[in-house]
Amino acid sequence: MNNFNIRPKDLTDQEYFYGHKACAGCGATIAVRLALKVLGERTYSVLPANCMSAVSFIYPQMAFTTNAIISPFASTGAMLSGVAAGARALGIKDFQTVGFAGDGGTADIGFQALSGAIDRGDDIIYICYDNEAYMNTGIQKSGLTPYGTKTTTSPAGENLPGAVTQKKNMFEIVAAHGIAYAATASIGYPNDFLRKLNKAKEVRGPVFLHILASCPTGWGSKTELTVELAKEAVDSGLWYLAEYENDEFTLNKNPKEFIPVEEYLFKQGRFKHLKEKDINVIIEQRDKKWEKIRKSWL
Amino acid sequence: MKSNRKFVSGDEAVALGVRLARPHIISAYPITPQTIVVERLADFVEDGSLKAEYMHVESEHSAMAAAMGVSSVGARAFTATSSQGLLHMAECVHYASGARFPIVMMNANRSIAVPWSIYGDQRDSLSMLDSGWIQVYVEDAQEALDMMIQAYKVAENPEVMTPFMVNLDGFVLTHTYEPIELPEQEMVDQFLPMYQTGNKMSMDEPKSLCFSTSPADNQEFKVMQHMAMEGSVDVIRQVDAEYGKVFGRSYHGLTESYRCDDADAVLMTLGSVTGTVRCVVDELREKGFKVGVFKIRFMRPFPKDEVMALGKAVSKLGVLEKNISFGNEGTVFTNVNSALMALDTKVQSKNYVGGLGGRDITKDHIRAIFMDLLNHDRFEERVEFIGMGCEINE
Ligand SMILES: Cc1ncc(C[n+]2csc(CCOP(=O)(O)OP(=O)(O)O)c2C)c(N)n1
Ligand code: SF4
Numbered sequence: 211m212n213n214f215n216i217r218p219k220d221l222t223d224q225e226y227f228y229g230h231k232a233c234a235g236c237g238a239t240i241a242v243r244l245a246l247k248v249l250g251e252r253t254y255s256v257l258p259a260n261c262m263s264a265v266s267f268i269y270p271q272m273a274f275t276t277n278a279i280i281s282p283f284a285s286t287g288a289m290l291s292g293v294a295a296g297a298r299a300l301g302i303k304d305f306q307t308v309g310f311a312g313d314g315g316t317a318d319i320g321f322q323a324l325s326g327a328i329d330r331g332d333d334i335i336y337i338c339y340d341n342e343a344y345m346n347t348g349i350q351k352s353g354l355t356p357y358g359t360k361t362t363t364s365p366a367g368e369n370l371p372g373a374v375t376q377k378k379n380m381f382e383i384v385a386a387h388g389i390a391y392a393a394t395a396s397i398g399y400p401n402d403f404l405r406k407l408n409k410a411k412e413v414r415g416p417v418f419l420h421i422l423a424s425c426p427t428g429w430g431s432k433t434e435l436t437v438e439l440a441k442e443a444v445d446s447g448l449w450y451l452a453e454y455e456n457d458e459f460t461l462n463k464n465p466k467e468f469i470p471v472e473e474y475l476f477k478q479g480r481f482k483h484l485k486e487k488d489i490n491v492i493i494e495q496r497d498k499k500w501e502k503i504r505k506s507w508l
Numbered sequence: 509m510k511s512n513r514k515f516v517s518g519d520e521a522v523a524l525g526v527r528l529a530r531p532h533i534i535s536a537y538p539i540t541p542q543t544i545v546v547e548r549l550a551d552f553v554e555d556g557s558l559k560a561e562y563m564h565v566e567s568e569h570s571a572m573a574a575a576m577g578v579s580s581v582g583a584r585a586f587t588a589t590s591s592q593g594l595l596h597m598a599e600c601v602h603y604a605s606g607a608r609f610p611i612v613m614m615n616a617n618r619s620i621a622v623p624w625s626i627y628g629d630q631r632d633s634l635s636m637l638d639s640g641w642i643q644v645y646v647e648d649a650q651e652a653l654d655m656m657i658q659a660y661k662v663a664e665n666p667e668v669m670t671p672f673m674v675n676l677d678g679f680v681l682t683h684t685y686e687p688i689e690l691p692e693q694e695m696v697d698q699f700l701p702m703y704q705t706g707n708k709m710s711m712d713e714p715k716s717l718c719f720s721t722s723p724a725d726n727q728e729f730k731v732m733q734h735m736a737m738e739g740s741v742d743v744i745r746q747v748d749a750e751y752g753k754v755f756g757r758s759y760h761g762l763t764e765s766y767r768c769d770d771a772d773a774v775l776m777t778l779g780s781v782t783g784t785v786r787c788v789v790d791e792l793r794e795k796g797f798k799v800g801v802f803k804i805r806f807m808r809p810f811p812k813d814e815v816m817a818l819g820k821a822v823s824k825l826g827v828l829e830k831n832i833s834f835g836n837e838g839t840v841f842t843n844v845n846s847a848l849m850a851l852d853t854k855v856q857s858k859n860y861v862g863g864l865g866g867r868d869i870t871k872d873h874i875r876a877i878f879m880d881l882l883n884h885d886r887f888e889e890r891v892e893f894i895g896m897g898c899e900i901n902e
Pocket of ligand 2: 233239427428
């Protein structure tokens with residue numbers, strides 16, 4: 211499993227995504243940059259409405275130096291299939307088709323199209339960069355916003371006490387399709403992400419990568435903490451690194467001990483209001499999840 | 509020319525026309541009364557007579573998004589829908605024209621819920637009139653087939669680059685069997701070569717498509733889109749004339765005028781009802797009434813010149829349509845009157861709305877409409893609903 215063509219030290223200077231207008235310290239741009247470095251020049255990118263398309267396609271300044279297109283919000287999966295099919299039909303060889311959708315574009319409005327694309331078995335890579343809310347429209351709750359989060363539509367007052375639902379389990383939902391390859395990742399663990407991208411490039415058939423990408427603007431965190439926070443999410447057990455392939459789940463990182471969740475949560479404005487009882491709910495949910503993971507994925 | 513006659517339904521004629529146009533990818537979602545189109549195309553892919561990929565999409569929204577993906581790399585896309593499906597795809601319908609993707613779509617005209625109805629009226633496509641698509645309404649299966657080929661030729665013209673919607677009246681056309689003439693594939697290939705476009709993602713020249721604009725640029729793009737649509741008028745006429753020369757059938761450009769020259773009253777129509785009106789015109793002419801029928805084929809681009817020319821020649825015009833813009837009048841009527849506004853002479857016009865949800869428009873109705881037009885110099889009512897089954901008491 212170690213003969214991957216691009217390791218961190220092999221990363222080229224070539225950038226395929228620069229000159230964009232993302233906020234300082236944006237985690238999502240790291241995910242897109244790394245992905246394109248691995249996927250290379252012969253890549254078609256499809257981006258629905260989200261932060262990454264909003265900051266990079268402002269006429270006449272285009273931030274993608276490889277082929278890229280904005281899809282309607284709900285249809286990343288469908289447009290990916292169309293691009294791949296069209297290119298195939300024209301006899302174009304050796305190309306990658308990758309989608310960069312946010313958590314909202316993946317777990318909510320684009321869910322149907324994602325499911326359809328996996329079902330078709332198309333040779334596409336779907337990357338969900340997860341900043342845990344609708345950021346482009348100003349930090350509203352999405353289906354992947356974690357329990358307790360304060361957003362502009364879950365303002366953490368008396369009547370709307372922050373997000374009261376748990377993150378939809380996209381990784382396992384996608385795996386349940388019997389997809390060729392699915393994995394979770396975090397921009398806090400770039401080596402792991404690169405390894406999975408290399409894998410994604412080789413796999414024939416649909417691939418789903420779900421990468422946690424911190425967002426200083428939406429999370430209310432310091433810009434210089436972007437990578438650290440994404441790492442701490444994993445170290446505290448609130449996010450995990452795993453893969454699904456050939457009907458099997460694999461856990462890639464199994465921390466012996468979790469760092470205290472407070473360490474991760476209280477560096478972020480979106481969790482500042484949480485009380486002890488909320489923290490207990492979060493820990494309880496985490497432990498329940500990890501019990502299952504350790505029982506069946508190890 | 510070798511003759512190749514077939515007896516097919518309107519839907520089958522569409523599928524045969526699409527096969528002749530050789531799209532690379534078909535992405536479509538079934539809905540009555542369009543379904544037979546996608547079934548036949550699947551059969552053609554299966555039996556190898558159409559070298560295309562049949563993409564199973566999970567909704568109409570995805571059908572159009574996939575078609576846009578296909579078009580974004582410069583390949584030829586086809587889709588088909590109807591009614592609720594067209595509305596479900598509405599976001600993508602506007603998107604495709606803004607992106608200037610020359611996608612061709614068949615729409616089976618069907619009423620919109622609620623009340624649910626699978627039968628035909630034209631409220632679905634007419635509600636999409638402002639979406640930036642070229643819209644043609646055909647009268648029979650032959651015209652449907654021929655328009656599939658013409659549609660790609662017009663849409664893909666470098667000056668046009670605008671998607672094209674071919675509308676067939678649900679059931680009346682989609683499910684009615686008629687004899688048609690099938691053109692030879694080699695001749696179609698010559699008439700419709702694979703298109704070349706710079707508006708695509710290419711490995712040699714990477715591009716970003718479907719970008720954002722600030723208020724400083726947006727309007728120029730929209731004006732270009734408008735100019736392309738206006739410019740398509742000439743292209744539509746040329747392509748139709750060329751088609752006539754090659755295949756022996758032309759459809760008179762954007763409109764077709766029948767016995768209108770010396771007419772006292774003319775009824776304007778859209779789609780399959782034209783045939784019935786033409787029969788009534790012949791019957792009334794025999795009795796000495798000077799009447800005619802004016803078939804509007806294209807609603808976008810709107811045939812302003814032809815309508816104005818008619819308005820100069822005829823003093824009384826009726827517009828018969830299977831559509832109502834609630835709280836106002838039929839959309840075809842609005843468009844006709846807007847073209848007539850530019851005339852110095854005052855034309856008396858009246859809107860006859862009927863056929864909603866598939867209700868029959870009979871020869872009796874049409875005779876009554878002509879008598880109404882001939883017997884009145886002014887119209888009290890602007891809009892009259894024809895063929896009402898019962899009275900509605902408020
Ligand atoms: C059909 C439709 N509904 C709503 C919107 C408005 N909209 C644009 S981006 C966005 C949020 C995107 O959130 P997400 O997918 O999580 O990506 P992020 O902005 O966080 O990067 C919304 C709601 C839209 N563009 N299209
Ligand atoms: S709001 Fe967040 S995700 Fe969006 S550009 Fe800014 S930092 Fe990146």
